[in-house]
Amino acid sequence: MKTLGYYNGKYGELDEMTIPMNDRVSWFGDGVYDAGPSRNYEIFAIDEHIDRFFNSAGLLDIKMPVTKPELKELLQEMVNKMDTGNLFVYYQVTRGTGIRDHAYTEGPGNLWIMLKPAEISDGTKPIKLITREDTRFFHCNIKTLNLIPSVVATQKAKEAGCQECVFYRPGGRVTECAHSNVHIIKDGKLITAPTDNLILPGIARAHIIKACKKLEIPVSETPYTLDDLFNADEVIVSSSSNLCLHANEIDGKPVGGKAPELLEKIRVAVLDEFYKATDK
Structure with missing residues (x-):
């Protein structure tokens, strides 16, 4: 079928x-x-x-x-x-x-x-992002069917020629994307939002963290801001549909590109795990 x-x-x-x-x-x-x-x-x-x-x-x-x-x-x-x-x-x-x-x-x-x-991207091609205020409710840790804010944000990203939209809360705290988690690399460390009620605890997110720990890359599960996002060495977007993507543009401004070797280590580790787990 x-x-x-x-x-x-x-x-x-x-x-x-x-x-x-x-x-x-x-x-x-x-x-x-x-x-x-x-x-x-x-x-x-x-x-x-x-x-x-x-x-x-x-x-x-x-x-x-x-x-x-x-x-x-x-x-x-x-x-x-x-x-x-x-x-x-x-x-x-x-x-x-x-x-x-x-x-x-x-x-x-x-x-x-x-x-x-469907096919999983190998994550080698960079993507473009936009940002948008997070107007969703306070139960984002529950994967509910109430997705209108995410649908609208995804459409806005599409109209802007981008592939995802990064949500932020009042004060500038970055939460996640419309249908992905978002992480940054800064000074050799992976920084990802904590799994509180403002983000979904992504499965791909967990595998990226596991890969980093295996590679002895420090991981900080702490809140970070839009300023941190725009000044990150690399920006990673992860979901179960696309395990480890990276962004080179947000709101029309160039981002990332400052830690390509570290980014490649993470990408390869995550994709290798997926390929080995699904090989016949």
């Missing part, structure tokens, strides 16, 4: 799938999601993603309709049905189905899965 969808036990090509109008996603965006890459029919870091998925659901009191092992098995079964093993594997759970009411619907949630072909 070229694409594949799943909804509460029903399978089909994505353009054939339908959902009930009373699924709470329609009225409230009431759900959480997670996603990651597959290569050679091997889903990368699947246990980490499923753990985060269940944690997000638990923080919103959503009852999961499957166990972790059941979900893992289901995802792998679906990946195996595809024409290619290089995929974007996306899954979400909504709170359930019922007549519109702000109060929670009782019972287990609805499970959705979506698979489509």
Whole structure:
């Protein structure tokens, strides 16, 4: 199959799938999601993603309709049905189905899965960024379906000929990007925002930190500002779709390019881990 969808036990090509109008996603965006890459029919870091998925659901009191092992098995079964093993594997759970009411619907949630072909960037080509004030709420650590600020920011980046948008809070604290984490290298150290309620604890972020520690590169999980971002030796953008990218421009101003050897060590280490984990 070229694409594949799943909804509460029903399978089909994505353009054939339908959902009930009373699924709470329609009225409230009431759900959480997670996603990651597959290569050679091997889903990368699947246990980490499923753990985060269940944690997000638990923080919103959503009852999961499957166990972790059941979900893992289901995802792998679906990946195996595809024409290619290089995929974007996306899954979400909504709170359930019922007549519109702000109060929670009782019972287990609805499970959705979506698979489509996708490739991971090797991170060698630099990207361009814009900045935008972070107007999201204070539960950014939960991977919810309420993504309007991120959607708008991504569109603004696209219109500016850029690939991502960096969010900042009042006072200039950098949090994350519209759909990525962002980190800086300064004086030989990786600096990344702490995993508080203002950022999503990215899986790729965790693998970059692990790679740095293996390479004996110091890591500081502390807040940093827009000034720090623009004056960084290098700017790294990471997500499960693109594990380790680097930026050379923000808001039309050149950035980075001051620690290329260190950046390359990190990029190679992260991509090597991905390739080894997904080799057949």
